[in-house]
Amino acid sequence: PAVYEHLLVETRGSVGLVTLNRPKALNALNLALIDELVAALEAFDADEAIGCIVLTGSQKAFAAGVDISMMAGYSYMDVFKSNYLGANWSRLTAIRKPVIAAVAGFALGGGCELAMLCDFIIAADNARFGQPEVKLGVLPGCGGTQRLPRAVSKAKAMDLCLTGRMMDAEEAERAGLVSRVVPLDALLDEALAAATTIASYSQPIVMMIKEAVNRAYETPLAEGLLFERRVFHSAFATDDQKEGMAAFLEKRTPVFKHR
Numbered sequence: 017p018a019v020y021e022h023l024l025v026e027t028r029g030s031v032g033l034v035t036l037n038r039p040k041a042l043n044a045l046n047l048a049l050i051d052e053l054v055a056a057l058e059a060f061d062a063d064e065a066i067g068c069i070v071l072t073g074s075q076k077a078f079a080a081g082v083d084i085s086m087m088a089g090y091s092y093m094d095v096f097k098s099n100y101l102g103a104n105w106s107r108l109t110a111i112r113k114p115v116i117a118a119v120a121g122f123a124l125g126g127g128c129e130l131a132m133l134c135d136f137i138i139a140a141d142n143a144r145f146g147q148p149e150v151k152l153g154v155l156p157g158c159g160g161t162q163r164l165p166r167a168v169s170k171a172k173a174m175d176l177c178l179t180g181r182m183m184d185a186e187e188a189e190r191a192g193l194v195s196r197v198v199p200l201d202a203l204l205d206e207a208l209a210a211a212t213t214i215a216s217y218s219q220p221i222v223m224m225i226k227e228a229v230n231r232a233y234e235t236p237l238a239e240g241l242l243f244e245r246r247v248f249h250s251a252f253a254t255d256d257q258k259e260g261m262a263a264f265l266e267k268r269t270p271v272f273k274h275r
């Protein structure tokens with residue numbers, strides 16, 4: 017993998033691991049870091065040998081938000097004309113392989129939004145989530161007001177966005193924002209194990225699952241169900257469906273062709 021200034025990028029078998037690495041600023045997201053993140057995720061997305069991606073930060077912070085020192089001096093025209101953060105954020109949502117966020121420590125503002133943009137979040141027991149933008153005289157701008165109420169309840173989303181308070185890992189799990197909470201020391205192993213499992217399955221099928229689940233957020237139920245059925249039918253055009261079902265009947269482990 018390429019070398020980046022604000023990221024550590026490595027592979028662990030069939031898993032691509034991206035670690036946000038701006039420790040002096042608690043991984044605050046500046047434009048250079050976000051450009052690098054897009055490049056690193058797109059490179060793994062294009063790499064045939066990679067089946068799943070894990071995005072993580074440090075033990076102290078996943079990311080404490082978009083870089084405030086960068087934003088402080090911007091005018092309306094600066095952010096409007098550059099479509100500030102808009103284009104890159106859209107590219108991150110276009111990654112087709114699953115991306116797991118492994119979150120320890122602070123995931124605040126843009127950091128919380130970045131975690132929510134991933135396909136699911138595994139949290140360490142010291143994780144803290146929040147949308148503190150209100151304290152800075154702005155509002156969440158990278159999906160917080162939209163993804164948070166879809167992930168938790170309206171009540172919880174309003175509470176977090178309006179008060180700017182932080183929610184700990186236990187509360188985040190209860191609210192449905194994170195899929196599992198694990199001890200801090202076990203976080204990376206747990207995320208890599210989940211990613212390795214996903215990468216052992218048929219890659220096109222995994223992509224279809226991601227696409228179909230995401231569809232649930234874009235369409236009325238009837239349309240989503242129709243989309244799912246069409247994609248389900250198309251799975252029967254793959255040799256991996258033949259292999260997966262044959263292996264079950266023969267009581268052996270499947271060896272998927274498209275991994």
Ligand code: CO8
Nearest residue numbers: 040041042044080081082083084085124125126148157158
């Ligand atoms: N931006 C820039 N620098 C940061 C940020 C940040 N978001 N967060 C932390 N840092 C820096 C601190 O300034 C400090 O630097 P230095 O050592 O040079 O003074 C260093 O990281 C360590 O931080 P602290 O000393 O503050 O560490 P503490 O453990 O005392 O506190 C906190 C940790 C509570 C996380 C605290 O740092 C904090 O409150 N940070 C800011 C959190 C925040 O408000 N995040 C939201 C940012 S706004 C945002 O993300 C909006 C996105 C929408 C943009 C949409 C555009 C269209």
